[in-house]
Amino acid sequence: MADLIGAIWRKSTRSNSNSNCVEVAGNLARETGLVLVRDSKNPSGAILSFSHADWEAFVGSVKDGRFDL
Secondary structure, eight states: OOOOTTOOOEEOTTOOTTSOOEEEEOTTHHHHSEEEEEETTOTTSOEEEEEHHHHHHHHHHHHTTTTOO
16 A cells, blocks of 8 residues: 555545545555545545546546436
């Protein structure tokens, strides 16, 4: 796993304190090639890592409405 020192975690502005949300740290992608994702309610828990290309493809699919019900 990448060195997490310097990871800047951010949560959607649409989240509030009662939401089950994820936090994303993408600022290390240039150095490590990874975008990191964790549960905002358990920041010391498991961290998922995605390649920058896979993360961009996922975000693009969300924006295109591919996951809308």
